[in-house]
Every structure is written in structure tokens, then in C-alpha cells.
Amino acid sequence: MILAEIENAIATLIKAPMEALGVRVRVTPDSDNSGVNTRGYLLIGYTGSSFTSVNQKVITQQQRTLEYELSLAYKDLQTHKDNYLVIEKLLHLLTGFQPIDCDGEYGALYPSRDSFVGSGDGYWRYALTFQMIVDHPLLEHSDE
Numbered sequence: 353m354i355l356a357e358i359e360n361a362i363a364t365l366i367k368a369p370m371e372a373l374g375v376r377v378r379v380t381p382d383s384d385n386s387g388v389n390t391r392g393y394l395l396i397g398y399t400g401s402s403f404t405s406v407n408q409k410v411i412t413q414q415q416r417t418l419e420y421e422l423s424l425a426y427k428d429l430q431t432h433k434d435n436y437l438v439i440e441k442l443l444h445l446l447t448g449f450q451p452i453d454c455d456g457e458y459g460a461l462y463p464s465r466d467s468f469v470g471s472g473d474g475y476w477r478y479a480l481t482f483q484m485i486v487d488h489p490l491l492e493h494s495d496e
Contacts, residue, residue, distance in 0.1 A: 354452065355398045355418070358484075361451030362396050362420065362461075369445060370394055373438055375426065392426035392438065392475070399481070415485050419464070422480040435476050439466060446482055459485040 359379045367377045374391035381395060397420065404415045422442060426435045443463055452458045461482045469477035 358451045359396050359398060365449060366442065366445050369441060375438055392424060395423045397421055413487055415487060418484050418486060420482050424478045425475045427474050428476055435478060439478060442480055
């Protein structure tokens, strides 16, 4: 499944740099924190797609924009400034990254938004959303 492959490619790219900053990278939520000394967690997930409009008479192809969200929870009891370092590092690592190489059918990731989600229990929470445009082939229809 291509959506899971993209999630895993993102995780593979950012895992070592994030762990160096004390952030554990996960593709699926889990509660196993054994043996891990972390200051934060980063969850990667596919959040949906949008599609371009097409000619209704002859549909052959349209573009699909895939959206992935990175949810960051970073423990910083005094200030949230270290969060900014993690956010900037993620933007640097992922902007322009091509997780799948399929003869130009899949574009590169680009950031579409980031936002502060909230804070509590010493964690500051942010969401970063990345998108990539892919060619989405469709069946050809005729009025015959």
C-alpha cells in the first residue's frame, strides 16, 4: 500500500535526527516506552487526500494531493523554545523529500501548515502538515 510506504519513508528519513534531539518517532501510536529516554514523541500519519476536478466526458487522469500530519509532543518544563528547533529540523529534512520514486508520478513533500495544538503535563504539542501531489490515473469513460 503506497500510503503506508510513504509514512515509513518519512519515518526512516527523520528517525536518527529526531532521536538525536530526544524525540521518538512512531508511525502508529503505542504505549511501549520501555528503555527509551525521550523528551518527546512524534507520530506520523496519513490524514487524507484532495482531488482536482476533471472533465466529466473523458476522465483519464487527475491530481491527488496526499496529506500527512506529524504530531509532536515535546517535554520542556521551563520553555517551549526547544520545540522550535525540532520543528525547524523537520521542515529542513522533509521539504522537497521524495519518499517514493515512481517515474515522476509522485511529487516531493512540501509543508502546508504548522500549528500549536496545546500544552499540558509539561508537554508542548504541535502539528506539522506536509502534502505531496501525485498523478491519479482514472478509467476512461465514453457515452456510447
